[in-house]
Amino acid sequence: MEAIKTKIEVADKSSLPTANEREAVFEARDLAVLYGDQLAIAGVNIDIYQRLITALIGPSGCGKSTFLRTLNRMNDLIPTASIRGELRYRDIDLYGPGVDAVEVRRRVGMVFQKPNPFHSSIYDNVAYGMRILGMKKDLSERVEKALRRAALWDEVKDRLKDSALGLSGGQQQRLCIARAIAVEPEVILFDEPASALDPISTSAIEDLMHELKRDYTLVIVTHNMQQAARVADLTAFFGLEVKSDGNRYGVLVEYDETEKIFTNPSDKRTEGYVTGRFG
Amino acid sequence: MGEPAFSLKATGRLRRRQLVNKGMGALAVGAALLAVAVLAIVVISVGSRGAGSLNLAFFTQNQAQGFNPKGGGVLFAIVGSAMLVGIATLIALPLGVLIAIYISELAPPRLARVGRMALDISNGIPTIVVGIFVFTILVAAHGQSAFAGSIALAIIMLPLIARATEEVLLLVPSSQREASLALGVSRWRTTVQVVIPSALGGIFTGTTLAIARVAGETAPLLFLTSLGTSSTADANPFHPLQSLTLVIFSYSEQADPAYQSKAWAAAFTLMCFVLFTSLAAKLTLARYRKKLGG
Amino acid sequence: MLKTITFSAAALAVAILGLIAFELARGSRLAFHKFGLGFITSQTWDAIHNQFGALSLIAGTAVTAILAIVVATPLAIAIALFLTELAPKPLRALLGALVEMLAAIPSVILGLWGILVLGPFVQNQLEPFLNSTLGFLPFFRGPPSPTGILTAVLILTIMVVPIIASVTRELFTTVPVELREGALALGATRWEMVCGVLLPAARPGILAAVVLGLGRAVGEAIAVTLVIGSQIGIHLSLFGHSDTLASRIAGQYQGASTNLQVSSLVYLATILLVISLAVNIGAQLLIKPIDRRPRRRRIALDRALEAQGLSAD
Numbered sequence: 001m002e003a004i005k006t007k008i009e010v011a012d013k014s015s016l017p018t019a020n021e022r023e024a025v026f027e028a029r030d031l032a033v034l035y036g037d038q039l040a041i042a043g044v045n046i047d048i049y050q051r052l053i054t055a056l057i058g059p060s061g062c063g064k065s066t067f068l069r070t071l072n073r074m075n076d077l078i079p080t081a082s083i084r085g086e087l088r089y090r091d092i093d094l095y096g097p098g099v100d101a102v103e104v105r106r107r108v109g110m111v112f113q114k115p116n117p118f119h120s121s122i123y124d125n126v127a128y129g130m131r132i133l134g135m136k137k138d139l140s141e142r143v144e145k146a147l148r149r150a151a152l153w154d155e156v157k158d159r160l161k162d163s164a165l166g167l168s169g170g171q172q173q174r175l176c177i178a179r180a181i182a183v184e185p186e187v188i189l190f191d192e193p194a195s196a197l198d199p200i201s202t203s204a205i206e207d208l209m210h211e212l213k214r215d216y217t218l219v220i221v222t223h224n225m226q227q228a229a230r231v232a233d234l235t236a237f238f239g240l241e242v243k244s245d246g247n248r249y250g251v252l253v254e255y256d257e258t259e260k261i262f263t264n265p266s267d268k269r270t271e272g273y274v275t276g277r278f279g
Numbered sequence: 280m281g282e283p284a285f286s287l288k289a290t291g292r293l294r295r296r297q298l299v300n301k302g303m304g305a306l307a308v309g310a311a312l313l314a315v316a317v318l319a320i321v322v323i324s325v326g327s328r329g330a331g332s333l334n335l336a337f338f339t340q341n342q343a344q345g346f347n348p349k350g351g352g353v354l355f356a357i358v359g360s361a362m363l364v365g366i367a368t369l370i371a372l373p374l375g376v377l378i379a380i381y382i383s384e385l386a387p388p389r390l391a392r393v394g395r396m397a398l399d400i401s402n403g404i405p406t407i408v409v410g411i412f413v414f415t416i417l418v419a420a421h422g423q424s425a426f427a428g429s430i431a432l433a434i435i436m437l438p439l440i441a442r443a444t445e446e447v448l449l450l451v452p453s454s455q456r457e458a459s460l461a462l463g464v465s466r467w468r469t470t471v472q473v474v475i476p477s478a479l480g481g482i483f484t485g486t487t488l489a490i491a492r493v494a495g496e497t498a499p500l501l502f503l504t505s506l507g508t509s510s511t512a513d514a515n516p517f518h519p520l521q522s523l524t525l526v527i528f529s530y531s532e533q534a535d536p537a538y539q540s541k542a543w544a545a546a547f548t549l550m551c552f553v554l555f556t557s558l559a560a561k562l563t564l565a566r567y568r569k570k571l572g573g
Numbered sequence: 574m575l576k577t578i579t580f581s582a583a584a585l586a587v588a589i590l591g592l593i594a595f596e597l598a599r600g601s602r603l604a605f606h607k608f609g610l611g612f613i614t615s616q617t618w619d620a621i622h623n624q625f626g627a628l629s630l631i632a633g634t635a636v637t638a639i640l641a642i643v644v645a646t647p648l649a650i651a652i653a654l655f656l657t658e659l660a661p662k663p664l665r666a667l668l669g670a671l672v673e674m675l676a677a678i679p680s681v682i683l684g685l686w687g688i689l690v691l692g693p694f695v696q697n698q699l700e701p702f703l704n705s706t707l708g709f710l711p712f713f714r715g716p717p718s719p720t721g722i723l724t725a726v727l728i729l730t731i732m733v734v735p736i737i738a739s740v741t742r743e744l745f746t747t748v749p750v751e752l753r754e755g756a757l758a759l760g761a762t763r764w765e766m767v768c769g770v771l772l773p774a775a776r777p778g779i780l781a782a783v784v785l786g787l788g789r790a791v792g793e794a795i796a797v798t799l800v801i802g803s804q805i806g807i808h809l810s811l812f813g814h815s816d817t818l819a820s821r822i823a824g825q826y827q828g829a830s831t832n833l834q835v836s837s838l839v840y841l842a843t844i845l846l847v848i849s850l851a852v853n854i855g856a857q858l859l860i861k862p863i864d865r866r867p868r869r870r871r872i873a874l875d876r877a878l879e880a881q882g883l884s885a886d
Contacts, residue, residue, distance in 0.1 A: 077754070092286065102297070103287050105759065117755075128761075129760060132296070132760070132765050179755075180758075311672075314652055314735075321682075374582050377579045377583075378582045385580070394586070400853055403788050403792075404593065407823055408845055411839055412593045412596050495682070528684075531684065546681075558674065
């Protein structure tokens with residue numbers, strides 16, 4: 001297919017490891033999620049690779065957030081939610097018997113769309129996870145390390161005891177990232193992390209993600225294609241299908257290197273989305 | 280891939296944390312079950328002991344006179360209670376609504392706050408103190424009467440009705456008020472003809488809740504109408520009338536089981552009325568709130 | 574014109590408050606002249622010799638009310654947690670309504686149930702049990718009795734639990750779900766989320782609810798007077814009889830013979846009024862920080878408090 005014309009500039013991805021060098025952290029096989037008996041997403045086959053940034057894009061309602069939340073078992077909180085198929089985390093069935101969701105969530109962290117710091121001090125926000133895990137030794141050093149990693153240390157080092165609610169939106173989001181990092185996860189999930197922030201804070205978060213990629217595996221849901229192009233190594237496009245009874249559900253349409261998705265997608269639906277013809 | 284280097288099962292510290300989690304959950308369930316059990320025990324105790332003594336005579340006769348408590352009923356007490364609560368409502372309802380209108384619609388913010396604080400404080404005054412108060416201003420000079428009892432009950436009902444009315448007044452969308460004022464209708468007519476009709480449902484249920492509350496009050500009536508034991512039919516509010524709650528109170532202090540079974544029967548009657556009225560009012564209130572988008 | 578009418582109504586309400594305080598002070602004058610402030614520190618209550626004092630009653634009020642709160646608060650918070658976190662959705666409203674119904678039971682009925690049902694249980698099962706297990710403590714010694722401090726505390730607990738539980742439950746529901754999910758996403762168990770997010774967020778409101786429950790317990794006259802034994806004297810045993818301010822006033826309504834005794838009862842009422850006002854105003858001060866919080870929380874708290882129709886019998 002000839003290259004398509006999009007207004008989206010894909011950042012330089014020359015450092016991307018080749019397909020052979022990549023190591024899978026998550027493997028989904030025919031994964032489906034249902035709420036009650038309503039299908040939400042179906043037949044997802046995808047591998048998420050270590051220390052890369054994977055973006056999930058698609059129109060609203062396509063289930064990208066739903067898929068994201070299966071990765072850290074946050075869908076368990078919804079009583080009617082259930083899954084079909086298989087999701088493996090480092091070759092362990094994530095939904096298998098005996099697997100403790102609390103342990104999963106420590107290893108797979110999450111940053112939410114709206115910054116949600118606890119109503120306590122900056123220090124206590126970062127320390128919360130560590131205290132629960134019993135990481136009492138060198139707490140202050142760990143807090144500092146997490147805040148540095150989240151590029152927030154310099155701005156808050158003199159006011160760690162102040163309320164977290166006094167920070168700006170962008171700072172609060174970085175605090176939430178620091179808080180997630182503090183429990184030493186392997187993966188960090190981002191659910192539209194910058195959609196509630198102004199452009200400057202957004203840019204700061206994106207730069208941070210490039211930094212974080214060195215140590216963590218990142219999966220990002222975003223409705224902003226430009227963001228995906230700037231930030232992600234791999235991009236997965238979720239589309240919408242409609243069943244005969246009107247039930248709309250999401251499917252994974254195409255999953256490939258970001259550059260390919262935005263310049264030379266294989267599927268017509270992908271092309272339609274990224275060129276802005278719909279969604 | 281080979282053997283995974285770790286497992287996601289709960290071990291060690293996590294296992295302990297999950298045990299604590301489950302333990303706390305069990306305690307919470309236990310507490311809730313305990314509360315429901317106590318409610319059941321009380322209701323069943325009163326029901327089983329009370330319902331058995333109910334018969335037509337119970338509701339159609341006055342208290343037995345003399346030393347033989349067999350027979351006789353609580354007719355006068357029910358009439359008396361109805362008078363007490365009825366007159367109290369007649370006093371407290373209009374006053375309460377007026378106060379609520381002032382506080383929520385017409386008062387400058389500082390006075391509104393004073394008003395609300397006064398209502399909250401009134402709410403917290405022990406009812407026996409209210410009884411003593413009415414005793415000193417009315418009964419000391421004029422003797423006991425149901426009217427005095429009604430005044431005391433009205434004082435107790437006032438903050439309840441005012442608060443409930445204020446809440447529904449606030450729920451009425453301001454668009455309605457503004458539309459009326461924009462048409463040139465005066466402030467007071469807007470309130471009376473536009474706002475209040477919308478709030479009527481809420482005012483009604485708030486008043487019903489207040490009625491259910493004071494129907495069960497005993498302490499304020501102790502000094503004000505306890506001498507009502509006349510053997511002839513009496514519904515004159517300026518005489519002391521009997522009250523169902525006072526009957527229960529005085530009968531429960533007697534050692535004679537015949538009195539006790541009457542007390543249970545009266546308690547059953549009162550409990551049915553209060554619980555049923557409260558429940559109905561709360562359900563209606565919840566639905567009303569939902570309708571107004573509260 | 575409407576403004577004048579409604580303003581008068583509001584002014585009347587405020588005036589009644591002042592009038593209550595004034596009349597009570599006036600009614601106490603006789604006793605105050607005779608006993609002065611020493612009334613508050615004197616344990617005697619002797620109708621025959623016309624010697625009266627409030628200390629024994631103040632102690633009884635304090636002991637029963639505080640013990641009731643101590644028992645009721647953890648129970649109430651646990652119930653609120655159950656209703657907001659653990660109960661299956663369809664049952665929540667029903668169970669919540671059942672708990673609130675407990676608060677609607679008239680106190681005279683609880684008092685009747687207290688003497689005739691709870692009393693024998695306390696005398697025959699509970700107190701002997703406590704004596705055999707905890708009898709080394711002075712609180713659990715003495716002859717078992719159906720009436721007494723223990724029975725009164727149990728009855729007061731039953732009255733106070735629904736108040737604290739309802740308010741706490743409303744507060745818990747106003748904590749935004751993002752905060753809850755944030756804690757869980759970090760790998761916290763549900764209990765850890767409750768401790769770290771829910772309880773701290775609701776703390777001022779819970780405190781206010783507890784204080785309001787305290788006000789209820791302090792002012793309760795009828796149920797207490799039926800089950801507490803109506804005796805003067807301060808002692809350590811929970812099995813023993815005692816009396817509270819409200820209960821003594823209620824209990825002596827028939828028997829007050831002299832003007833001095835009547836005035837002493839009004840003096841007791843004044844002390845009771847002062848204590849409940851202090852408690853009530855304390856609660857209002859605790860609610861203040863909540864007024865600065867999101868409107869949702871304030872409305873929920875207002876609604877929960879009003880639903881209790883708080884006062885005392």
